[in-house]
Amino acid sequence: MSLLTSLARLRALDEGIAQPVATVRHCHLSRRPMVFIPLKLSGEAAAPLAAMLGTDRDDPRLLVVAQPRNRDLRFAWAAELAGVLLPYVEALTVDTETVERKNADPYERAVDAPQLVVPNQGGVAFTALLGRSTRFRRADGPYPVPGSVPLLGRWLTYFAERAAYPGSSIMLAATEELGRHWASGQSSLEDANLAALMSWITTGPSDEAEDPLVWPPAGPATDPGFDAEVLAPAIESGSAERVAEALRTQLEPTWRLVWQAIDLLAALPEGASVAQRWEQDRGSFSGMAAHVAEGAPPQARRDGAVAAAARLARMERAQAAYDVQRAYDDPMVMAEYRLTGEAFAGEVVETDPENTEGEGRSRKLRPLVVVKTDDPVRLPQGTSLGTPQRRGQGAVLVAADEGLITVKITKGMGRGKTAAPGSVPEVGERVCYTSLTDDFQGSATLPEAEATPWTHGGPPRGYTPDDEDAQEEWS
């Protein structure tokens, strides 16, 4: 959290309503998101109790395990879940576009990808556990499960992995996304309660948000009082209808909240880089779909050393790119860098669009721009700069003196003798320059998996799930 966000929280507390910390939306929102609210049985690692899900806010599907300790009913529930989720996913693999690549074969990319929206981080973690507990099952042999169950497990695992990938919108946790765009007047710990966070954003704080009788927890854990007074007697009664009705009361309020959260996010204009990140999501989705179609094995229980290092490096790059893109897309995010002196903004007070450097053949056009700023600039001379106003442009900091910063444009002003029209800011224009840039060093070279050094466990044996995986108890 930055000082800027802290200040926003203080302001929210003082004014009794959440304060914006973003001016644009940084996540993609699907036209048909799949809202998914899973509940689990208390005390169990991954025993599903119920889920409410669907793409139509007026028509949620409720799936219930009427006897949560019954293994067969659990798998039947997983099969039902597969029956809703898999058609949604598979329909999106049909329409593709061909993407040309430099130095590589073109590939097919889905024109749209699925989007799973859960209420909170707990929903993501539970999705991962459900994936883990179902993806190794088999439809044949001892302890067979419905054929769709292992496939469901692979997709749930995929969704949960994407949720951890910075900037991906394949799986969103409502509280996380809301927290990226609004600062409430409570602690981040309390922000994990969707009802509480939503009330800060919409109407102002309300103690009712913490009353499980008014707002049941958004899952995956249920309210202990509900378990004791309602759910346990319902299960004991053996009446599936009663269990379902009881769980519906716990899920419906959250269902409405999640859709309301989506509406709030949808009302924000989309950030400029969102489409580009969604494109990567679509590519990733097509990759996963191809993987499944080719009959590749399910995701391993754990990564080998090289795969783990590669994944970590990928995530770090994605995080850095995501941070920079958000700053370029959103002046409110850029303000954090201005506060720390890594960026500055202000009015252009003077320009020299025809400034050149060098003589004769090596004479180059290097327009100069002087910006007047109130920001505390902490960048040394010679720092490479980029600017959100002209994304392709490169510049260098020449001098900084009492709030007057001289910048030299080195790239992105055309190849002519004079700068291309519009490429040099006019006097009076407001501009922002920053040392943050989107071009990163290439990935660290990692050995091929086959060449994993012995210090890291040697070459991994390919993960082939065995009978034990397939027959693992789920009790």
Next chain:
Amino acid sequence: MTGLKREGDPVRRLEALRGTTPPRPHDARAIAALAANPGCARRALMDGAGIDKDAAARHLGFPAPFGQSPFAITRGNMFEALVKADGCAELLRMLRELLDLPVEEVAYHDVENVGAHLRHTHTRSLLDHAARSTTAAEPVSAATFYDHPLLSLSIAGHTAYLEPDLVAFQLGGRFHVVEVKSFSVIDGQADPAAVAAAARQAAVYVLAMRTTLEELGHDPGLVSHDVVLVCPENFANRPVATLVDVRKQLAVLRRQLTRMTTLDRLLDALPDDLTFDLRPDDDGRPTRPVAELADALSRTTARYAPDCLSTCDMCFFCRDEARQEGASDLLGRQVRDELGGVASVAEALGLADGTRTPAEGQEEIARLLRNAERLRRECLT
């Protein structure tokens, strides 16, 4: 009464704080939680006086948001029964695999076979006997497992009785606390918060056992700082054991308990007639006027932090107080750290607006806040 205080009789002072409300015995979880917020004077006093914080919070109209689902309780009991079933058959397998427990070590002793009132003394004599076997010239038989032991630990003058799940002995001639928990270890990983809580709780048992051995004239080092944590593995009920080193938790706990025995300084700062008595009637229902109790509590300083919401019964009361005071503590530690010691919301906002002149030492944070405010305004217009 004034004279009493001057003479310094902390135990009597603490009893006066509790008044006629029966003391609430501490369990290991409560003792472990003492270490969670060491700076809170209100909590130190209430715990030191053995006050039932849960009852107090209820009476004040701020019941704690805790509760355990009957499903979780049932599951926990079932799992513990499974681990101990058939002469601890599962536990033997794990200890043989994990700690090379010799095959002849199987002797099982259920301390609970004696009457409930004898359990504590029986536990002491069994521990004494077992500890003797390590130094005796002739072989003395000691059991491998002591089930349902009852230990005691003195907390600020009160004896707290503690029930570890099981104590194992004869693992290299040392006692090991065995803690059975029903959260799962999945592909070698468990919820770190759950593991940390289990470690803190186990540390309380280790400390209680070490204290007991010391009192009996034995080497407290006979109790290992490695505790055996038993959890279900993956999605099945099959138990798996892991050794957890609790030295760090022990150190924190010891420091906390030492502080609790020196509450004099905190007590000295309180008015003589101050009490947190709930004045229960014959049915145990509190009759103390709520406003009066709240007022008495407000004489002590709480140190509210959002983490209290998961550890302290008084959390909602203290949060409400922090709200009324407009304390920046409400927003969590990160925000507090960012604000570098500006404790009130109004003060921080005043510095940001420039309506308040920074006090000495606040110049830097004031400059940052003013800058941040300027930037926010610029972005929002």
Next chain:
Amino acid sequence: MGDRLDELERRIDELRAAVRRAMRARDGGTARSLRADLRSAERAWDALVSGEHPQAKQEPPRLVTVREQVHQGLRLLGATAQPRLIVAVSDAFFGGTLRSDRLTSLRRDEERSFRSSPFGRPYYLCAALTDRLSAARGLLTLSTWPLERRVVGPLSPRVDFLNCAIAVAKQRSDDERAVRLLARMARNIPGATDSGLAPPDPARVVAAARAELAVHVERDTRDRAELARRAAVQLGDTARLFGAATLSTITKEKAK
């Protein structure tokens, strides 16, 4: 009917909230009476929704009594055992319908029956005796067994477990439940199985259990003989079957 259902649902919701509020306020009395109202509303709802009158869940006809099923299980095992294991054995070999919670009151019923007419039945399900000659918690034995088998020294739980494993292995049943039970027991005996999913080899389980038994049997036999001797000398008929009263049970009896 829909109106009536809606009305009932509203009522149920209100009652539930009221119960939980009462629970939170620790007002047990109110909670209890509200709960009773809630149950009747829920029953009415069930009845209306399923279009029939509520009826008690039908239990399968029980041909063999709980008592007899436990007896069968213990006879097969041949050693003192916990209710859990007896239930598993009954399930695996006799198609039993036992549930552990039904066994909790069994011992008390047996003791009552014995007291009213001593030795009136051919066998009694009774308690194992601890080193204090009191009833051991959660262990069942048969009155027809010799005292040595009914007392438990420090090593006895393990010895009994190994003997039970041998007894289960000797059944050589292919029933899935029996195989699962044996596998569960075998994995806790060193050398009885390979890691893996293959069903355990009964002969190997027996051999492994006997190998470990050999380590403990001498001391256990000695301990048990000593306890049995003390029990024979110190205890009367009832206590010899159901355990000597501990100090706390005596105090409780007197308090009545």
